Amino acid sequence: MSKLKIAIQKSGRLNESSLKLLKSCGIAIDNGKDQLKVAVANFPMEILYLRNSDIPQYLEDGTVDIAIVGENLLVEQQKQVEIVEKLGFSKCRVSLAIPKDIEDESTNYLNNKKIATSYPVTLKTFLDKNNINAEIHNISGSVEIAPNIGLADGICDIVSSGNTLFRNGLKETQKILESEAVLVKSQNLGESQKQLLEKLLFRIKAVQKGKTSKYILLNVPNDKIKAVTNILPVLKSPTILPLAEEGWSSLHSVIEEQEFWEVIDALKSAGAEDILIVPIDKMVS
Numbered sequence: 001m002s003k004l005k006i007a008i009q010k011s012g013r014l015n016e017s018s019l020k021l022l023k024s025c026g027i028a029i030d031n032g033k034d035q036l037k038v039a040v041a042n043f044p045m046e047i048l049y050l051r052n053s054d055i056p057q058y059l060e061d062g063t064v065d066i067a068i069v070g071e072n073l074l075v076e077q078q079k080q081v082e083i084v085e086k087l088g089f090s091k092c093r094v095s096l097a098i099p100k101d102i103e104d105e106s107t108n109y110l111n112n113k114k115i116a117t118s119y120p121v122t123l124k125t126f127l128d129k130n131n132i133n134a135e136i137h138n139i140s141g142s143v144e145i146a147p148n149i150g151l152a153d154g155i156c157d158i159v160s161s162g163n164t165l166f167r168n169g170l171k172e173t174q175k176i177l178e179s180e181a182v183l184v185k186s187q188n189l190g191e192s193q194k195q196l197l198e199k200l201l202f203r204i205k206a207v208q209k210g211k212t213s214k215y216i217l218l219n220v221p222n223d224k225i226k227a228v229t230n231i232l233p234v235l236k237s238p239t240i241l242p243l244a245e246e247g248w249s250s251l252h253s254v255i256e257e258q259e260f261w262e263v264i265d266a267l268k269s270a271g272a273e274d275i276l277i278v279p280i281d282k283m284v285s
Contacts, residue, residue, distance in 0.1 A: 002192035003044045004200065007058055007067040010036070010049040014181055017089045018068040022047075024282075025203035044196055056081060062188030066197060072158065072179035076119050083182045084197070085204060088211070090181040094122055096174040097165050098154040099147050105173040110134050110154055116146035117156035126156075126176045144168040209283040213254050217276040222247050224271035231266045254280070 008018040019029060028042045038047045048064055056079040058064045066084070072094050074081065098109065107130050116137045117123045127134055137152050144164055146152040158179075159165065159172055183204065185197060220228045225240065228251060232238050238253040251272075255263050264275060 002190070002196070003039075003046050004066065004193055004196040005046045005048060005064045007048045007050045007055045007064040007069075009052045009055075009069075012052050014052070014068060014070060014090050015049075017181065021068070021087065021089075021204065021207065024207045025200065043200075045200075053077075056184075059184060059186045062186050064186065065189055065193045066183060066185045066200075068181055068183055070179050071182045072119070072122070072177065074182070074184065075177060075179075076122050078121065080187055081184050082187060084185050085183040085201060085208075087181040087183060087204070088208060091179070092158050092160045093178050094119055094156065094176045095159045095172045096126075096154060096156050096176065097144070097159070097170040097172050100166075100169055100171040105171075107132055107174055109173075113153035114151070115154050115156055116143050116152035118143055119156055122176060123156040126174075144170060206282040206284045209285070210280040212257050213280050213283055214257055214260060215252070215278040215280050216255050217250060217252050217278070218267060218272040219243060219248055219250055219274045220270075220272045222249055225249060225251070227270045228267060228272050231263065231270055254283070 009015040023029060026042065027040055027045065029038065029040065029047065036049050040047065050058060052069065052073065055064070055067045055069050056074060056077045059067050059081045060079040068087065070090060070092070071083070071086075072092070074083070096107075096110065096115070098105070102109065110127075111132050111134065114135045114137055115123060116139050118138070118140050120136050120138045123136055137146065139146065143155050143157040145168060146155055147170065148168060155170065156176065162172055165172060183201070189197065216232075218228070229238055232251070232253045232255065238251045241250045241252070242248075243250055267275060
């Protein structure tokens, strides 16, 4: 029987979140200590724990079928692979940073300067686009210390909260690209692997939709049902159930979390009462 081979980070910031997502999709993962390849018992899948920087090459070669990686890594390595779905976690950005006592925060400051980075391709593309002539020092790990030891005048690195930059006396000046975890596929998938990917993707979308949606229950006078219904951003139409108290009904629907407070305020103004919000584990369309 064909299996879908998925690569995730052996260790690093994406490892835990990737495993959590797969488990939320019903994938039973029982990996022993230091195992690099694990067969899944309840889904035709094998999980390969690989070094992060090696994953894009494994995908391009077709050694693995799909992978969860950071979008920034794909931009840097420029392999022939395809993003299937953005996953919404491990968000970060690749940015330029300089010593915080430098007043000039424009890209011109970096002209004829030295920049330390683990992302030389991404950085060079940005510099060329902005007609900046700078010397690139390609180093791995602890990039933020480079200006303090005189190795570089600035850095180009991943930024999440900015705390690491602050602790090393640096400030972020230019954002080069936004990144998050993405599900990526090889261009060499067979037909059976494509079908398995569709099944997995269906589950992932149900989990992701559940995270960004809330189930809402509210009571409303019958003469205000239409007004309230027009406010609710529902999939089709809300469920309406009569209450024991005459002249009142209970409405059940779904709202997007990003629209939550605006919708709640509008519902209250339209006459809704006793509003109850319930988290959604998964949402299948």
